[in-house]
Amino acid sequence: MAAPLIIDTHAHAFNTSDDADLLVAGYAPLEYGDIAQPLAPPSDEGTIGGLLGAMTNAGVSRAILLHTWLGGLERLAHPDASEADHANKLALQNREVCETADANPELIPYVAVDLHNRDHAHTRRELEELKSLGARGVKIHPSLERVAVDDPEVADLWQACVDLGLPVVAHGGQTHDSHDHHGAPVRFTAVLKAHPTLRTVVAHLGGAEWRTVPALAAACPNVAFDICEIIQYVGAPHAPTPSELGQLISDIGSDRVLFGTDFPWYGLDDTIDRVLDIPGLSQGEKEAILGQNAARFLQL
Numbered sequence: 001m002a003a004p005l006i007i008d009t010h011a012h013a014f015n016t017s018d019d020a021d022l023l024v025a026g027y028a029p030l031e032y033g034d035i036a037q038p039l040a041p042p043s044d045e046g047t048i049g050g051l052l053g054a055m056t057n058a059g060v061s062r063a064i065l066l067h068t069w070l071g072g073l074e075r076l077a078h079p080d081a082s083e084a085d086h087a088n089k090l091a092l093q094n095r096e097v098c099e100t101a102d103a104n105p106e107l108i109p110y111v112a113v114d115l116h117n118r119d120h121a122h123t124r125r126e127l128e129e130l131k132s133l134g135a136r137g138v139k140i141h142p143s144l145e146r147v148a149v150d151d152p153e154v155a156d157l158w159q160a161c162v163d164l165g166l167p168v169v170a171h172g173g174q175t176h177d178s179h180d181h182h183g184a185p186v187r188f189t190a191v192l193k194a195h196p197t198l199r200t201v202v203a204h205l206g207g208a209e210w211r212t213v214p215a216l217a218a219a220c221p222n223v224a225f226d227i228c229e230i231i232q233y234v235g236a237p238h239a240p241t242p243s244e245l246g247q248l249i250s251d252i253g254s255d256r257v258l259f260g261t262d263f264p265w266y267g268l269d270d271t272i273d274r275v276l277d278i279p280g281l282s283q284g285e286k287e288a289i290l291g292q293n294a295a296r297f298l299q300l
């Protein structure tokens with residue numbers, strides 16, 4: 001039997017392994033409740049080379065390289081920087097992602113937008129330029145940015161993605177802060193209904209707010225979900241049990257669930273094993289989650 005097509009729709013990579021180790025160690029997804037002990041991150045370096053090696057070892061043929069930009073935290077960390085400084089820094093980083101993917105065709109670049117930048121004309125021009133440089137989609141993190149996806153201030157950003165035909169991957173659910181609801185699945189409903197041609201992936205199956213995801217799926221045919229992070233915490237207080245995870249995927253429609261890993265926080269091999277272990281799904285459904293669903297939904 002031929003090996004299934006495997007596409008990681010949610011990967012990150014950093015310039016040095018030290019950068020990656022720091023970020024991996026610094027992020028605990030406390031939204032899932034008290035987690036007895038932090039999971040051991042994969043042994044692969046969280047660099048581009050580490051990601052490419054992990055892909056080869058795990059039989060992953062392509063990966064979406066997501067660039068994340070935390071404009072709110074940037075402004076706190078660099079209070080003297082001007083808006084132009086922030087925009088230039090992000091522009092450089094986004095170009096680097098496109099160049100990396102250009103040099104490594106198995107990587108698909110998704111660039112970041114700054115949810116705190118209110119110069120939407122600038123962002124639109126940037127996205128046009130980045131698309132010409134190879135960008136295939138956009139990543140946003142409403143929860144860490146503390147900007148709600150349905151905030152009228154960012155309506156122009158959604159419109160730019162619609163007009164440019166760029167899919168959006170959005171962190172779904174909370175983060176370390178279980179009281180933050182900027183990226184709550186229910187908040188996507190009005191936005192995605194208003195833009196029926198926009199394809200959006202709500203990450204982590206909505207995280208700790210996973211119970212609200214089937215309603216979003218039912219309301220919006222243009223949304224899909226990735227499985228990373230939450231699949232590592234099955235059984236945690238605010239995460240589904242294994243059988244609840246299988247049921248959740250069936251309720252959404254298994255063809256709308258995409259494999260992702262959130263590398264380098266979690267490993268490719270390990271996440272594939274976890275997908276193949278989800279109870280209540282057929283082998284065909286699990287294999288489609290590993291790759292075909294992404295190829296179809298994100299037109300890869």
Ligand SMILES: [Zn+2]
Pocket residue numbers: 010012066262
């Ligand atoms: Zn991620």
